[in-house]
Amino acid sequence: xxxxxxxxxxxxxxxxxxxxxxxxxxxxxxxxxxxxxxxxxxxxxxxxxxxxxxxxxxxxxxxxxxxxxxxxxxxxxxxxxxxxxxxxxxxxxxxxxxxxxxxxxxxxxxxxxxxxxxxxxxxxxxxxxxxxxxxxxxxxxxxxxxxxxxxxxxxxxxxxxxxxxxxxxxxxxxxxxxxxxxxxxxxxxxxxxxxxxxxxxxxxxxxxxxxxxxxxxxxxxxxxxxxxxxxxxxxxxxxxxxxxxxxxxxxxxxxxxxxxxxxxxxxxxxxxxxxxxxxxxxxxxxxxxxxxxxxxxxxxxxxxxxxxxxxxxxxxxxxxxxxxxxxxxxxxxxxxxxxxxxxxxxxxxxxxxxxxxxxxxxxxxxxxxxxxxxxxxxxxxxxxxxxxxxxxxxxxxxxxxxxxxxxxxxxxxxxxxxxxxxxxxxxxxxxxxxxxxxxxxxxxxxxxxxxxxxxxxxxxxxxxxxxxx
Amino acid sequence: xxxxxxxxxxxxxxxxxxxxxxxxxxxxxxxxxxxxxxxxxxxxxxxxxxxxxxxxxxxxxxxxxxxxxxxxxxxxxxxxxxxxxxxxxxxxxxxxxxxxxxxxxxxxxxxxxxxxxxxxxxxxxxxxxxxxxxxxxxxxxxxxxxxxxxxxxxxxxxxxxxxxxxxxxxxxxxxxxxxxxxxxxxxxxxxxxxxxxxxxxxxxxxxxxxxxxxxxxxxxxxxxxxxxxxxxxxxxxxxxxxxxxxxxxxxxxxxxxxxxxxxxxxxxxxxxxxxxxxxxxxxxxxxxxxxxxxxxxxxxxxxxxxxxxxxxxxxxxxx
Numbered sequence: 008x009x010x011x012x013x014x015x016x017x018x019x020x021x022x023x024x025x026x027x028x029x030x031x032x033x034x035x036x037x038x039x040x041x042x043x044x045x046x047x048x049x050x051x052x053x054x055x056x057x058x059x060x061x062x063x064x065x066x067x068x069x070x071x072x073x074x075x076x077x078x079x080x081x082x083x084x085x086x087x088x089x090x091x092x093x094x095x096x097x098x099x100x101x102x103x104x105x106x107x108x109x110x111x112x113x114x115x116x117x118x119x120x121x122x123x124x125x126x127x128x129x130x131x132x133x134x135x136x137x138x139x140x141x142x143x144x145x146x147x148x149x150x151x152x153x154x155x156x157x158x159x160x161x162x163x164x165x166x167x168x169x170x171x172x173x174x175x176x177x178x179x180x181x182x183x184x185x186x187x188x189x190x191x192x193x194x195x196x197x198x199x200x201x202x203x204x205x206x207x208x209x210x211x212x213x214x215x216x217x218x219x220x221x222x223x224x225x226x227x228x229x230x231x232x233x234x235x236x237x238x239x240x241x242x243x244x245x246x247x248x249x250x251x252x253x254x255x256x257x258x259x260x261x262x263x264x265x266x267x268x269x270x271x272x273x274x275x276x277x278x279x280x281x282x283x284x285x286x287x288x289x290x291x292x293x294x295x296x297x298x299x300x301x302x303x304x305x306x307x308x309x310x311x312x313x314x315x316x317x318x319x320x321x322x323x324x325x326x327x328x329x330x331x332x333x334x335x336x337x338x339x340x341x342x343x344x345x346x347x348x349x350x351x352x353x354x355x356x357x358x359x360x361x362x363x364x365x366x367x368x369x370x371x372x373x374x375x376x377x378x379x380x381x382x383x384x385x386x387x388x389x390x391x392x393x394x395x396x397x398x399x400x401x402x403x404x405x406x407x408x409x410x411x412x413x414x415x416x417x418x419x420x421x422x423x424x425x426x427x428x429x430x431x432x433x434x435x436x437x438x439x440x441x442x443x444x445x446x447x448x449x450x451x452x453x454x455x456x457x458x459x460x461x462x463x464x465x466x467x468x469x470x471x472x473x474x475x476x
Numbered sequence: 477x478x479x480x481x482x483x484x485x486x487x488x489x490x491x492x493x494x495x496x497x498x499x500x501x502x503x504x505x506x507x508x509x510x511x512x513x514x515x516x517x518x519x520x521x522x523x524x525x526x527x528x529x530x531x532x533x534x535x536x537x538x539x540x541x542x543x544x545x546x547x548x549x550x551x552x553x554x555x556x557x558x559x560x561x562x563x564x565x566x567x568x569x570x571x572x573x574x575x576x577x578x579x580x581x582x583x584x585x586x587x588x589x590x591x592x593x594x595x596x597x598x599x600x601x602x603x604x605x606x607x608x609x610x611x612x613x614x615x616x617x618x619x620x621x622x623x624x625x626x627x628x629x630x631x632x633x634x635x636x637x638x639x640x641x642x643x644x645x646x647x648x649x650x651x652x653x654x655x656x657x658x659x660x661x662x663x664x665x666x667x668x669x670x671x672x673x674x675x676x677x678x679x680x681x682x683x684x685x686x687x688x689x690x691x692x693x694x695x696x697x698x699x700x701x702x703x704x705x706x707x708x709x710x711x712x713x714x715x716x717x718x719x720x721x722x723x724x725x726x727x728x729x730x731x732x733x734x735x736x737x738x739x740x741x742x743x744x745x746x747x748x749x750x751x752x753x754x755x756x757x758x759x760x761x762x763x764x765x766x767x768x769x770x771x772x773x774x775x776x777x778x779x780x781x782x783x784x785x786x787x788x789x790x791x792x793x794x795x
Contacts, residue, residue, distance in 0.1 A: 045632075045634060045637055045664060045666055045667040045668070046632075046664075046666050047632060047633070047634025047635075047637065048634050048638065050634075051634060115595075115599055116595060116599050116602065117602070118599070118600075118602050118603050119602070119603050119606050120603045120604075120606070120607055129634075129635075130634070130635035130638070131610075131635065132607075135603075137603040138603075212665070214666070252697055253695075297666070297668040298668045298670050299696075299697065299698075300665075300666060300668065302666070302668075
């Protein structure tokens with residue numbers, strides 16, 4: 008979307024307020040935001056959109072966007088737009104006051120004159136009204152409305168969601184390779200396997216003290232609370248960078264530690280090696296980019312259960328330690344997943360290893376099944392090379408995995424197995440080679456499957472000190 | 477010190493102060509000559525008394541006073557701005573008023589910049605300050621315009637950034653020389669200027685602008701190959717190659733190491749560049765026999781004393 012399109016959409020919605028949800032959709036999808044020149048222009052566009060709700064009514068779905076700007080925004084125009092937006096609400100709530108008071112605090116040293124007649128007026132405001140004037144106007148409106156209110160109003164969901172066990176879906180980004188503060192690489196699944204986890208996103212170049220810096224500091228406070236309750240090691244913490252190009256492992260480690268987060272085997276500061284887009288999709292991150300740099304992002308914290316499924320999220324608005332801690336306790340109290348589910352994942356590679364790939368395999372099975380004298384089974388001429396081809400495919404897949412994980416033993420075993428079985432594919436009779444090849448292939452498949460599940464990956468050929476538990 | 481002597485000294489100082497105050501009072505007298513008023517303004521210390529501040533405000537506001545007297549009064553108001561909102565608002569009005577002489581607006585800007593450090597008073601007037609700066613940025617006087625734009629870009633003012641970028645894309649709209657515009661835009665690291673900067677490097681309006689564009693690209697991974705070519709190219713200016721050196725240290729320090737070592741040892745290279753490479757690699761790079769060999773060459777064939785000194789320091793540490 009271009010800025011002109013945003014302005015045009017606002018004009019359309021003002022003419023037809025029933026379309027106001029289209030503005031909510033624009034706010035909700037950072038990728039649709041115009042590639043504005045800088046944060047200031049983007050903030051102006053957001054503020055202009057938000058201010059529109061004052062005239063067309065504020066739908067409940069837009070409330071969290073307005074509160075987000077008030078709570079953690081630092082652009083005067085966007086804050087002013089958010090304050091105006093609240094005046095479009097049909098349900099003024101006393102719970103909104105702290106957000107407005109926080110906004111006044113955020114405006115200290117950043118206040119500006121604002122006007123909302125058109126997007127162009129953002130550059131050249133008409134009149135003397137400032138952003139803090141808008142916030143105070145909304146506060147007065149709220150307090151006047153409260154005194155007239157008589158009835159209980161329904162609570163609104165403000166950027167939080169909590170899923171019961173049946174609703175959770177596996178977080179698909181768990182395979183994305185991430186590098187931690189010590190330069191060690193592993194998938195998210197490997198790092199977080201078997202325990203509930205808190206996952207947040209941040210980046211070291213964030214200039215808004217109420218977002219990334221505060222998030223990591225709060226995470227550190229949460230870590231200390233977990234320690235006091237004897238839950239150290241039972242809940243893992245992962246802080247992932249939005250800015251993997253700039254945020255080197257050293258920067259990540261320094262940033263986290265300066266804010267009190269103790270990194271180690273249960274807490275990580277991470278950046279994606281590749282596949283950040285997958286993380287973005289899986290967590291539906293509220294982040295937009297300008298080139299390679301982060302343009303804007305929301306405060307986001309996710310809770311994953313012990314099976315790596317998203318159990319809850321706090322999005323856009325700041326989360327309270329007590330509430331997050333309570334959710335962690337709930338997750339810890341859940342019964343563990345059945346062990347059989349874990350073993351089932353070994354079945355496919357084992358079956359593949361046992362799949363007969365040569366005439367002698369057929370003969371071996373036939374003998375085992377008591378078919379006497381069946382030392383040779385008839386088979387189509389193409390079967391042997393076909394089956395050998397399948398085996399080579401298995402070796403190739405093993406090689407791909409080894410390259411990603413820098414763990415080569417399964418590949419070695421599979422390759423040796425293939426080499427030993429090669430003469431048989433060419434029609435030679437070599438029972439010991441067949442046996443050796445089958446055993447090596449089988450061992451390679453099992454080792455690869457077990458290793459992928461349970462152990463960290465090694466970088467290069469050097470062994471790591473201090474492997475992840 | 478002897479108490480009598482101390483008393484005498486103190487009395488002398490008090491007498492001096494009283495005389496100063498008497499002379500300074502001349503500045504409050506509208507009938508006194510301009511020379512006497514200027515002398516009084518210079519002689520007096522910071523404005524502390526209400527009537528002194530009021531007199532300075534009156535002078536600053538105009539009232540027939542000369543330009544010299546007005547600007548002197550504005551300078552004197554500097555300290556008072558930290559606690560006097562009336563003074564602050566006057567100066568904001570002067571800054572934003574295109575009808576006021578440039579010297580007055582410029583003096584007001586200087587005083588306001590100092591006042592901005594007193595956040596408890598100044599923060600509430602920030603909206604008016606930004607508005608006044610935006611008006612001052614439209615001035616025909618290049619110096620006032622430049623200073624106003626600098627202050628606005630330090631505040632990361634979006635509309636100002638847009639205007640500067642428009643000026644870089646279309647010289648007819650330029651408010652500043654391109655290198656200055658780029659410098660001011662560099663205050664906001666979040667601006668996405670990569671495409672514009674690459675274009676300015678390819679087709680620079682001036683060498684200064686090109687160098688500034690290179691500096692701003694120094695942290696951009698997409699510019700890595702540009703800096704590699706720059707560093708290798710002996711036909712490039714030393715300054716551009718030094719920028720490339722710094723950039724590559726951020727973008728690809730491992731690759732830079734071998735290139736820098738080669739430059740250090742090459743007697744046909746520029747000495748300043750050789751010295752910079754020597755300093756960089758010896759301090760932040762990896763020690764190696766190749767570096768030591770290159771350092772020896774630098775020591776023996778460098779044309780500048782400082783380059784030889786840098787090589788000597790490294791070699792003596794190595795021993």
